[in-house]
Amino acid sequence: MAQSVTVYGFGSFFAGAAAPADIDLLIVHQKSSSGSCTYAITCKHLIRATILSAHITMLSEREEKQLAFIEKSGAKPIGIISENTMTTDVDRIRGTIGGLSLDRNAL
Incomplete structure (x- = not known):
């Protein structure tokens, strides 16, 4: 069965702040197993490579x-x-x- 994670947004960026310092994201992975954690970390790295201002929490x-x-x-x-x-x-x-951002270059 293929693994998956759900990504959530929270914090000032998603509350519509005029000048948020970063983009807060939460990755929720399925289990506490090594495989699930490793997959979540891989997802975190992929997100950070494309959204430079992302601050990511994993649970x-x-x-x-x-x-x-x-x-x-x-x-x-x-x-x-x-x-x-x-x-x-x-x-x-x-x-x-990006669709929520006033400044797409901030991503």
């Missing part, structure tokens, strides 16, 4: 539930990165973020 689904991070931060889902379509999925997420 497993279990950790996120324990912390209630999504609820507390007001994070909104912005995309899913699947193992079989990683590059396309990251490009789609970048496009979603």
Whole structure:
């Protein structure tokens, strides 16, 4: 079965701040296993290579539930990165973020 992660946006950029310092993203991966963590790290590197101002937090689904991070931060889902379509999925997420940005060069 192909792995996937869900990417959420939160923080000042997604709240519409005029001049956010960075773009806060959360990657939620399925399990706490080595394979799931490694896949999430790979996704993090791909995102950072295309969205230079990204500040990325990673949590497993279990950790996120324990912390209630999504609820507390007001994070909104912005995309899913699947193992079989990683590059396309990251490009789609970048496009979603770019569509929210007043300054596309800030990405």
